[in-house]
Amino acid sequence: MGDVRRRGAVVLGITGLVAPLTLALGATPAAAASCTAKTGPYQKQVEKFLGRPVDGKQSAADCKAIKAFQTKHGISPNAGYAGPVTWGVMDLMQKQKAVGNNPNKDGKCPVNKGRIACVNLSLQLSWIQDGKKLVYGPVPVRTGRDGYETRTGLKKIYWRNIDHVSSIYDVPMPYAQFFDGGQAFHSVGVSMWNPPGSHGCVNMTKTDAKKYWSLLKKNDDVFVYGRKPGT
Known part of the structure; x- marks a missing residue:
């Protein structure tokens, strides 16, 4: 219990710095602008x-x-x-x-770990699989922007807090599941395509974050790979 309490304190300290930045981009509506008559390059x-x-x-x-x-x-x-x-x-x-229901077609997310949460940064998609069986997803996610990239590699969920709030900035991070320092799955109230991205966390819709909360548990594996466009 003491170890858990200490670990929790460390996480709170880290996420107190990370969480507000995670949500800051896109936390306010896009600035109002008049309609342009200019033809764009795309x-x-x-x-x-x-x-x-x-x-x-x-x-x-x-x-x-x-x-x-x-x-x-x-x-x-x-x-x-x-x-x-x-x-x-x-x-x-x-x-x-275009990915459809086969997000691990390239086989990059390990199929020998049992239940695992996969995050493809290149496509900004996440899903949960058990071996080769797709359990949930794929769903769009919003990961770290340039300079604050979501770190790649094999990790484990080490701390979960369904009502997590940053202790410093009082920023809510509902259904938070931490897998790498202050980086976690959690829900946000902005579009998953809101540029340029988070400050490291894997943002999800409330529906998807709740489902991940119900399907995953402490010590479950997480594998993050690829590279977010623009980073």
């Missing part, structure tokens, strides 16, 4: 993604659709411009969808 790709007529020319309707997408996912400025950040989010969504 105009055709964005038009196709949004189901708009693909003519490569910005229109008021195009801008309205792009702006709505940007606002939903916390992309700033949300001026309706078809730029690289907006297209990057859309492109990632398409790649995630």
Whole structure:
């Protein structure tokens, strides 16, 4: 019990610094911006993604659709411009969808560990598998941005706190499951595609974080691999 208490104190100290930063990006709505008439470098790709007529020319309707997408996912400025950040989010969504129900097709997440939580940074996807059997997912996640990358490698869940709150900044981290220092699975109230990412934690929707909480336990394995776009 003493050891657990000490470990908990260390984790609280670490996450007190990490957690607020994890949530800070995207914690406020994208700055309000007027709609732009400018045609962006990814105009055709964005038009196709949004189901708009693909003519490569910005229109008021195009801008309205792009702006709505940007606002939903916390992309700033949300001026309706078809730029690289907006297209990057859309492109990632398409790649995630293409994975289907076989996220470990490349076999990179170990299948000899029994139940394990896998995190593919390159595709910003996570899932739980048991051997070769898919247990849950894949689901979109939001991992560490450039300079604060979620660390790769084989790890274990060593501490769990369903109602974790940063002791320093009073920032909630619901359904927190820590696997590497202050880095943990936990739910957030922002879009999983909100750029540029967290400050190390693996952010999840509340639904997915709750499911991970119910399926995983202390000492379960976690394997993180790949590289988040933009890092």
